Amino acid sequence: xxxxxxxxxxxxxxxxxxxxxxxxxxxxxxxxxxxxxxxxxxxxxxxxxxxxxxxxxxxxxxxxxxxxxxxxxxxxxxxxxxxxxxxxxxxxxxxxxxxxxxxxxxxxxxxxxxxxxxxxxxxxxxxxxxxxxxxxxxxxxxxxxxxxxxxxxxxxxxxxxxxxxxxxxxxxxxxxxxxxxxxxxxxxxxxxxxxxxxxxxxxxxxxxxxxxxxxxxxxxxxxxxxxxxxxxxxxxxxxxxxxxxxxxxxxxxxxxxxxxxxxxxxxxxxxxxxxx
Amino acid sequence: xxxxxxxxxxxxxxxxxxxxxxxxxxxxxxxxxxxxxxxxxxxxxxxxxxxxxxxxxxxxxxxxxxxxxxxxxxxxxxxxxxxxxxxxxxxxxxxxxxxxxxxxxxxxxxxxxxxxxxxxxxxxxxxxxxxxxxxxxxxxxxxxxxxxxxxxxxxxxxxxxxxxxxxxxxxxxxxxxxxxxxxxxxxxxxxxxxxxxxxxxxxxxxxxxxxxxxxx
Numbered sequence: 001x002x003x004x005x006x007x008x009x010x011x012x013x014x015x016x017x018x019x020x021x022x023x024x025x026x027x028x029x030x031x032x033x034x035x036x037x038x039x040x041x042x043x044x045x046x047x048x049x050x051x052x053x054x055x056x057x058x059x060x061x062x063x064x065x066x067x068x069x070x071x072x073x074x075x076x077x078x079x080x081x082x083x084x085x086x087x088x089x090x091x092x093x094x095x096x097x098x099x100x101x102x103x104x105x106x107x108x109x110x111x112x113x114x115x116x117x118x119x120x121x122x123x124x125x126x127x128x129x130x131x132x133x134x135x136x137x138x139x140x141x142x143x144x145x146x147x148x149x150x151x152x153x154x155x156x157x158x159x160x161x162x163x164x165x166x167x168x169x170x171x172x173x174x175x176x177x178x179x180x181x182x183x184x185x186x187x188x189x190x191x192x193x194x195x196x197x198x199x200x201x202x203x204x205x206x207x208x209x210x211x212x213x214x215x216x217x218x219x220x221x222x223x224x225x226x227x228x229x230x231x232x233x234x235x236x237x238x239x240x241x242x243x244x245x246x247x248x249x250x251x252x253x254x255x256x257x258x259x260x261x262x263x264x265x266x267x268x269x270x271x272x273x274x275x276x
Numbered sequence: 277x278x279x280x281x282x283x284x285x286x287x288x289x290x291x292x293x294x295x296x297x298x299x300x301x302x303x304x305x306x307x308x309x310x311x312x313x314x315x316x317x318x319x320x321x322x323x324x325x326x327x328x329x330x331x332x333x334x335x336x337x338x339x340x341x342x343x344x345x346x347x348x349x350x351x352x353x354x355x356x357x358x359x360x361x362x363x364x365x366x367x368x369x370x371x372x373x374x375x376x377x378x379x380x381x382x383x384x385x386x387x388x389x390x391x392x393x394x395x396x397x398x399x400x401x402x403x404x405x406x407x408x409x410x411x412x413x414x415x416x417x418x419x420x421x422x423x424x425x426x427x428x429x430x431x432x433x434x435x436x437x438x439x440x441x442x443x444x445x446x447x448x449x450x451x452x453x454x455x456x457x458x459x460x461x462x463x464x465x466x467x468x469x470x471x472x473x474x475x476x477x478x479x480x481x482x483x484x485x486x487x488x489x490x491x492x
Contacts, residue, residue: 155441
């Protein structure tokens with residue numbers, strides 16, 4: 001008898017809970033859809049999504065705070081617009097999903113503009129940096145062109161434009177490698193190279209240059225493997241936000257803040273597009 | 277990319293997932309027994325060392341141990357990183373799982389009533405005979421459910437090999453998910469792991485039935 005009552009109570013609780021959950025589910029979706037368009041009340045904070053291991057654009061500084069060219073520029077933009085500046089370290093191969101789920105308001109971290117992003121509806125800012133994909137090898141190796149790497153292992157970070165290139169336009173080249181090793185950060189790609197587990201790393205030129213500047217015994221193979229440009233990605237529908245940020249960028253370029261930041265990063269200065 | 281190509285591509289990585297799984301079991305199951313023996317040893321320092329090893333291996337994340345085994349030798353001694361990642365991956369998995377198995381074995385051994393040892397002694401069994409012929413078979417029967425539990429976890433943990441850029445099935449799934457901006461590869465991975473574990477549970481169920489003779 002007692003057991004029956006308990007069973008009934010449990011069943012009732014479960015039913016109530018599931019109804020409640022279903023109710024919640026039903027409630028939130030229309031709320032979201034109505035809230036999005038009229039969200040306009042003045043923005044107070046701005047969260048930039050970065051790859052935390054992407055020097056010199058975004059990385060963890062010696063003081064334990066995120067820094068880098070992109071981070072400093074974004075900070076200046078936020079100051080200009082009176083927004084509270086926040087940083088969110090994304091998982092690079094999931095960056096657009098994390099952007100869509102509002103974990104950050106933009107992805108701004110040496111991000112290559114890909115046609116697929118535009119096709120998917122993301123709002124992309126004006127390009128601000130001319131980038132090139134290069135192969136980083138050990139200084140004492142005998143590799144002088146990508147052809148010399150036939151039969152060798154090459155590492156690349158998952159979710160980077162380099163990885164897309166190796167799967168797309170450079171598929172023929174990639175097929176000559178013995179293996180394309182995908183890692184979850186360039187830090188581990190470089191460790192693989194330094195430790196001798198791979199023979200080259202396919203990486204953005206500024207990142208490779210930054211690594212060479214900080215570590216002895218590496219060089220870049222002088223061969224242009226893919227020209228591309230960096231931009232800032234916003235969620236679809238965020239045209240206004242993009243325009244605001246671009247406006248603030250123009251403002252800090254005009255008042256010299258941008259140039260001051262760029263001076264701190266001499267390696268990348270030559271490829272900045274906005275100040276040309 | 278069609279679903280079929282996706283599945284085929286990921287299945288190609290399944291081979292490496294299976295390699296981690298079977299090699300880890302091959303090394304961890306006996307290694308765990310050795311550690312359990314050390315742990316139960318009457319010689320104090322031996323048992324203390326085993327206790328310490330177990331506490332470190334269980335007290336730190338497997339991911340950390342993977343990185344330590346793969347890149348540690350390079351950072352500490354300048355030894356080059358292994359080109360065949362399967363070696364450090366299996367070493368890290370084996371020592372980690374051996375620690376868990378050791379504790380399961382110990383629990384099983386300690387659960388055996390003292391009366392059985394005494395009875396065996398009266399019947400003239402040596403200590404080694406008592407352990408191998410009487411105690412061990414019952415222990416194995418008793419710990420099977422816990423071991424199955426651990427093995428099921430191992431199937432899923434193989435995905436952690438991604439941390440050291442080992443191209444197993446889940447890593448390939450992530451690559452496809454990224455290049456296709458699709459969630460499907462994760463579903464496929466989920467199905468793969470689930471079916472893998474169904475097979476594991478089925479096999480372990482059979483083994484349990486086989487061993488039921490030793491059930492008390």
